[in-house]
Amino acid sequence: MSKQAQHWEKSRGLLLITLAIWFIFSIGIFLFGAEMNEVTGPFGYPLTYWFTCQGSLGAFVILIFWFANRQEKIDEEFGFSERGDD
Amino acid sequence: MKGNFIDNLPKVYGIYTGGFLAFIIIMSIAEQMGMTAKTIGICFVAFTVAIYAIIGYLSRTAQADAYYVAGRQVPTVFNGMATAADWMSGASFVAMAGGIYFKGYGYMALLVGWTGGYVLVASLLAPYLRKFGCYTVPDFIGTRYGGNLSRFLAVVVLTVASFTYVTAQINATGTIASVALDIPFQYAVYVGLVSILLCSMLGGMRGVTWTQVAQYIVLIIAYLLPVFWISNKMGAGFFPHFMLADEVSRIAELEAQFGFVKNSAENLKEVPKGLAGITKAHSAVNATPWAFISLALAMMMGTASLPHVMMRYFTTPSVKAARKSVGWSLFFIFLLYSSAPMLATLSKLSLIDPTLSTGIIGKSIADVQAIDWYQNWNQANLMFVSDFNGNGTLELNEFFMGGKAVVLATPEIAGLPYVISGLVAAGGMAAAMSTADGLILAIANAISHDVYYKIIDPKAETAKRLVVARVLLVVIGFAGATIAAMEIQGILGSVIWAFDFAMSGLFFPLVLGVWWKRANKEGAIAGMALGLISGAGYLIWVRNGGSGFLGITQLTFGIFGSAVSLVAMVVVSLITSEPSAATQKMVDEVRVPSGKSILGKQH
Numbered sequence: 001m002s003k004q005a006q007h008w009e010k011s012r013g014l015l016l017i018t019l020a021i022w023f024i025f026s027i028g029i030f031l032f033g034a035e036m037n038e039v040t041g042p043f044g045y046p047l048t049y050w051f052t053c054q055g056s057l058g059a060f061v062i063l064i065f066w067f068a069n070r071q072e073k074i075d076e077e078f079g080f081s082e083r084g085d086d
Numbered sequence: 087m088k089g090n091f092i093d094n095l096p097k098v099y100g101i102y103t104g105g106f107l108a109f110i111i112i113m114s115i116a117e118q119m120g121m122t123a124k125t126i127g128i129c130f131v132a133f134t135v136a137i138y139a140i141i142g143y144l145s146r147t148a149q150a151d152a153y154y155v156a157g158r159q160v161p162t163v164f165n166g167m168a169t170a171a172d173w174m175s176g177a178s179f180v181a182m183a184g185g186i187y188f189k190g191y192g193y194m195a196l197l198v199g200w201t202g203g204y205v206l207v208a209s210l211l212a213p214y215l216r217k218f219g220c221y222t223v224p225d226f227i228g229t230r231y232g233g234n235l236s237r238f239l240a241v242v243v244l245t246v247a248s249f250t251y252v253t254a255q256i257n258a259t260g261t262i263a264s265v266a267l268d269i270p271f272q273y274a275v276y277v278g279l280v281s282i283l284l285c286s287m288l289g290g291m292r293g294v295t296w297t298q299v300a301q302y303i304v305l306i307i308a309y310l311l312p313v314f315w316i317s318n319k320m321g322a323g324f325f326p327h328f329m330l331a332d333e334v335s336r337i338a339e340l341e342a343q344f345g346f347v348k349n350s351a352e353n354l355k356e357v358p359k360g361l362a363g364i365t366k367a368h369s370a371v372n373a374t375p376w377a378f379i380s381l382a383l384a385m386m387m388g389t390a391s392l393p394h395v396m397m398r399y400f401t402t403p404s405v406k407a408a409r410k411s412v413g414w415s416l417f418f419i420f421l422l423y424s425s426a427p428m429l430a431t432l433s434k435l436s437l438i439d440p441t442l443s444t445g446i447i448g449k450s451i452a453d454v455q456a457i458d459w460y461q462n463w464n465q466a467n468l469m470f471v472s473d474f475n476g477n478g479t480l481e482l483n484e485f486f487m488g489g490k491a492v493v494l495a496t497p498e499i500a501g502l503p504y505v506i507s508g509l510v511a512a513g514g515m516a517a518a519m520s521t522a523d524g525l526i527l528a529i530a531n532a533i534s535h536d537v538y539y540k541i542i543d544p545k546a547e548t549a550k551r552l553v554v555a556r557v558l559l560v561v562i563g564f565a566g567a568t569i570a571a572m573e574i575q576g577i578l579g580s581v582i583w584a585f586d587f588a589m590s591g592l593f594f595p596l597v598l599g600v601w602w603k604r605a606n607k608e609g610a611i612a613g614m615a616l617g618l619i620s621g622a623g624y625l626i627w628v629r630n631g632g633s634g635f636l637g638i639t640q641l642t643f644g645i646f647g648s649a650v651s652l653v654a655m656v657v658v659s660l661i662t663s664e665p666s667a668a669t670q671k672m673v674d675e676v677r678v679p680s681g682k683s684i685l686g687k688q689h
Contacts, residue, residue: 008677018209026202026386030378033191034371044331049369052194053427054327057201061416064208068409071213075406080680082404 007078014074018067025056025063092159099164102137103303109133110307114505123504127266130508131515134304135281138297138519145289145296150548153290153555154221154531156401160295165407166414168295169398171302173200173415174422175251176258176518177581179305182423184489185578186430190366192373196582197423199382201416203389208412211390212399214600214676216408219683220400222528223393223592224536227614229685230599231607232669234541239614241532243591244393246618248525249566251392251584255522256282256563256570259515261490265466266511272571278519279567286523287556290531294523295401301516306421308513313425316432316500320442326428333435337368340438344447347483353474361470361486368434376637384642388585391592393532394524405679433496438482444499446471447482454480459498463491489578526566530558582641583625590621590647594655602659603673609659616654621647 029036033048041047041055075081091098113126147153160168178200185193220226223244228237259278264271285297313326323329346365357363366372389395398415399408440448446457451473454460463469468488471480487495493514497506534555539546546554591614598605598613624643628634638646664670672684 004674004678011677015209018205022202022205022209026198026205026382027379030195030198030382031375033373033375033378037369037371043328045334046369048371049191049194049334052191052197054424056198057420057424060201060205061413061420063205064413064416065410067205067209068406068413071409072406075679080678082406082680 003078007074007080010074010077011071014067014070018063021063022060025051025059029056092161095161095164099299099303102300103307106134106304106307110505110509113508114503117503117505123507124268126504126508127511128268130512131263131266134512134516135284135519138281138300138516139284141297141300142285142287142289142293145293147289147292148549148552150221150551152292153552154400154535155397156290156292156295158401159403160401162402162407162411163414164299165295165398165402165411166418167302168298169395169411169415170418170422171298171305171516171520172294172398172524173395173419173521174305174517175255175521175581176262176514177254177578178422178426179309179517180258180262180490180493180514181578183426183429183433184487184492186427187434187487187492188362188364188366188489189372190368191371192366192378194427195373195378195381196385197426199385200389201419201423202382203386204412204416204419206386206390207395207399208409210597211396211600212412213405213409213679215396215596216399216402217405217676217679217683219685221535221685222532223396223596224532225540225685226599227595227610228536228540230669230672231595231605231610231665233607233611236607236610236614237536237540239611240592240595241536243588243614243618244532245529246622247392247584247588247591248394248529249562250580250587251394252522252525252529252562252566253570254578254580254584255518255525256566258518259522260567260570262511262515262518266508266515275567275571278515278522279563281515282519282522282526283560283563285519286527287559290552290555291397291401291527294520294527295398297523298520301520302418304516305513305520306418308509308516309422309429310425312497312502312506312510313429313432315502315506316436316496317428319500319502320432320436322432322435326432327424330428330431333431334369336439337431337435338370341367341482344438344482347481349474349483353472356472357486358467358470361468361488363483363486364434364438365483368431374637380637380642380645384589384644385582385585387589387593387648388644391588391596392585393588393592394521394528397528397531398524429496430492433492433499436496436500437485444501447480447485449480450478451480451484452478459495462498463487463495468495522566526559526563529562530555533562534558579641586621586625586642586644586647587618589644590651591618593648594652598655600673600676603670604659604664605655606659606662606665606669608662609655609657612658613651613655617647617651620650 037046037048039047041050224237224240227240260275263277264274286294317326322333402408402411436444438447439445446454468491470486474484538554539551595610595613621643624646628640
């Protein structure tokens with residue numbers, strides 16, 4: 001398999017993991033919204049309410065930075081990273 | 087200052103932020119010395135708009151890549167701020183907290199949808215489109231799939247979605263300008279439009295980028311300062327985001343105590359149009375999972391298809407920077423979005439809790455009608471009380487408010503000085519202007535670059551292309567303002583429609599263009615055309631009394647449109663021949679971050 005194909009395979013793997021985590025925080029937990037809201041979440045808010053206000057939103061921010069770093073590692077591994085910028 | 091402009095950005099915007107804070111302090115001193123509320127409002131709006139106009143003038147350019155993609159040198163963090171301003175519109179700033187106030191949990195699907203979409207932007211599209219080196223979104227579609235028809239259809243979808251969106255933004259600038267400057271709405275709309283064009287006309291994307299950063303700083307200060315101030319003044323906690331659990335449960339307690347009494351249709355006739363009462367629980371789960379998830383999903387896929395957001399990532403120096411920049415964008419958006427539910431909580435509690443001095447529920451109707459702020463906002467048609475049951479006291483179901491009032495009136499209700507209301511007006515103006523600029527530019531660039539230059543006159547010189555681009559900018563702006571002046575739809579409804587239109591026509595053609603090599607021209611054409619037509623058809627059907635299916639409403643019609651788009655694109659691609667070897671090689675190239683972009687620097 002060529003270097004390029006291997007790079008793409010790894011990138012696709014990372015995409016699937018990223019989308020799986022995205023699915024949990026954007027769709028998965030809201031399937032059980034009513035049940036989860038009975039539980040007290042962080043800072044004392046009802047749990048589902050907290051996820052809609054802060055939890056899921058924060059998870060997305062962290063997820064994007066994590067994804068960007070992992071993708072950079074993959075690019076470096078195959079020598080595809082760009083030079084000359086931050 | 088030494089060095090070039092880009093290196094000095096932190097310093098430039100640091101001084102700008104300091105200057106703006108100093109301006110707020112000067113205004114509050116002026117208020118103490120007796121400056122009238124009206125003058126303060128005018129000063130805030132005029133001062134900030136003048137600054138944006140100066141930035142717009144300083145960013146003027148005669149080069150195509152500066153005009154279309156800001157010279158591809160915008161650093162990640164600053165591009166994040168600009169995207170956040172581009173993204174957060176009048177709807178986010180003025181209407182969102184109001185929506186949460188009235189509808190609670192069910193409405194907060196928008197918070198999840200309008201943030202979760204950025205994960206799709208970062209992982210599926212932005213880095214690859216940046217590598218492609220396109221100027222506009224249709225530029226990618228036209229080059230990847232080939233042919234003028236695919237390019238033209240992409241322009242059509244882009245225009246339908248963005249135009250639906252932009253009329254709402256011009257409407258919002260008009261509303262704020264008319265209140266702050268005290269002029270009739272029909273004229274205020276054009277005042278708003280001229281302010282918008284001042285930012286984008288001379289500098290194109292470069293001008294819009296640097297004004298959007300300035301607008302983000304104004305809007306985030308204008309949103310957060312009142313939230314923190316009110317929270318502290320009410321004794322709810324000095325950091326509201328972490329400390330409002332007691333207030334949230336107190337609201338649930340009060341809701342149980344008052345109950346949600348349903349008003350008769352006859353009584354509701356008395357209530358002015360556009361005002362609503364509290365009819366849904368604040369923090370309890372009050373929507374079915376599918377209603378919540380379908381709305382969130384539609385907003386997420388729409389986010390990834392809206393061209394004015396995507397084109398912001400064409401301005402970063404590299405592919406790597408484009409990815410990081412998406413993260414920064416969402417961080418800056420998160421700062422405002424996570425505060426909106428807190429503002430809704432504070433606003434609601436301060437109005438409905440009878441033990442607070444600001445609470446009005448349980449007071450006598452005559453007392454409420456005598457309150458100063460009630461009279462002001464009643465006059466502005468944003469508040470209304472009526473004694474339906476004739477017992478002389480105000481009940482929860484007898485108090486009505488406009489969605490905008492939550493952001494605009496809460497500072498006054500909580501007893502904050504007027505300077506804060508002026509600041510909020512400037513923030514709302516910044517939010518609506520920055521989004522309108524991004525949208526008008528997206529439409530004008532697509533028509534000038536993709537239709538005029540790529541299809542009609544490929545030999546046109548740069549100077550001529552940029553004249554065409556600017557003329558289109560003005561024409562589209564005026565068309566938008568004219569429709570906005572007719573006040574056909576509300577701000578929020580038309581924003582949500584824009585997302586649905588965009589995802590119906592563009593989501594799968596964009597994503598599959600990168601992720602499915604077998605996708606070809608015929609498939610993309612079918613996907614865009616059938617997606618847009620079926621989405622729009624569904625909307626018209628439901629609007630005219632159609633029952634809909636699978637729980638897809640007029641707010642989520644994009645789910646149907648994009649499903650049709652996906653099926654059409656896959657089926658048609660598979661029954662027609664696979665794309666040429668050159669196209670397949672181009673897709674391979676796009677997937678590698680290093681190396682030259684597909685389209686040249688000047689094209």
